[in-house]
Amino acid sequence: MTGQLSRITNLWSKITVHSGHHVSRVVIESVRPLDCRAEETSPGRQITLTARHARANMDCQAIDVYDGLVEQVEIADDGNDQVTIRININHAVPWQMKSEPGMPGRTVLILSRAHLPAIFQSIILVLDPGHGGTDSGGRGPVDLLEKNVVLSMAAALEKVFTPLNVQIHCTRREDRELPVRDRYDFASRRKAHFYIGLHTHHSRDENAAGLAVYYNPAAPGSQLLARLAAEELVRKIKRPFRGISPDRQLSPLGGIPGITVEPVAISNWVEEGLLRNPTFYDKIALGVFNGLRRYIIESPYGNNARRKQKN
């Protein structure tokens, strides 16, 4: 009888702290508790939850998570009153399933993020929010200023990287003028492993929109870092891609792999609107984080940075 079935109504995911550890929580909400079994169907890649006597009332499109561990969650109503939920992950991690009664009831998959600090251990990261003081940078059609939104980007990045034992240094945290030369000197003095400049695009053409990443042509690896950061940012913020290109202005960074990220064009109506939304900054931060995580794991240069640290 359909009246007895669990109805799956919603599915979402969040990074939280669970008994003092950072975890990714994947939450499945249902009316009536789920009769659910979980198994790691592909070690380090996929965990599958099978719910019996259940139907999906919610939409069954795959959900993009990309939080650095959980990539996507797929849900399928198999008919025969069975629903399958596949959680795609990028690393083998300890996990557990819990159920939390209530209305709606919650079936929660808790995945440990404890491996992430090890990847980023002792990394020194310089964040450089552009402009400041009398130099406002770009200006939105309504009222936002580039010099302010880039500070919010830096704050969001700091929130993501700090729990991972990354040493973060910001060139500025307040609204003040800072010559370009000083910014690169700052990165050199701090012995940065990575430099990330934060800007927005701005243009007279109000239709210009989307993401671009520039890189330091003097440092091997910068181009790859730019490509990975761009790839991951596009997944998170879903904006048009304006490409990656070398920026000679970054050359004074010398051997420090450095990129300048322009997630959106502040001069565009829509994108200025996006910059009013606090969660948009979290997406930018996770995109950059994912790019840097992949760079450190996948690239020979990234491994060098780590090895240099360990010696």
Added chain:
Amino acid sequence: MNITPYYPVPIRTHVISAEDDIVELAGRYTEGVAEPGDVIALAESVVAITQQRAVLPQDVRPGLLARFLCRFPGKHGSLATPPAMQLAIREVGTIRILLGCAAAATGRLVGKRGLFYRVAGQELALIDDVAGTMWPYEKHIILGPRKPDQIVDRIRRATGADAVIADVNDIKCVDILAASNPESGRIARESLRDNPFGNDDQQTPIVVIKVLAETPDRAA
């Protein structure tokens, strides 16, 4: 725990478009969840989208008047961009907009707020200017829904549950545009304060407010 017997259950939907029929959607997504006595709450913007009332700013040609007037509303509110102001003019006519502006200017002198919308039309307060919410509609200006009363009645007849159309903003302000009965309006006002519609990509524009006599642990 929850002190009221009301339990909002958000339902994740597909990206709703002008192709969708809102009554059919409400029935399909709440099947087996909403029962008589429960309240189906719909986000105002989604109802408007199914009525083809989501407009791309680049499809609007703002006139000089709109370009001039959009400088006055609070910058973070609606109507702060020329296209949004142009749509407001299209909705209620130039004369009411100008009267509204005159009222607002007078109000400012005597320290009274909100006179613009009172004179030009409360429905204009429902225009969501490009606000960076709800992909893929973050690019759109969304006007208020048409005939909300008829829609909630049709949903009640189709599902047996009560229905409301609501606008919830991030400062916990719940505005009920239509309710199939006054009691369901009251229930919705009380239960939607934490905005279970969510924002961004949470994509839960339909919320079933379960009205339970017992705590859910036992009820389940």
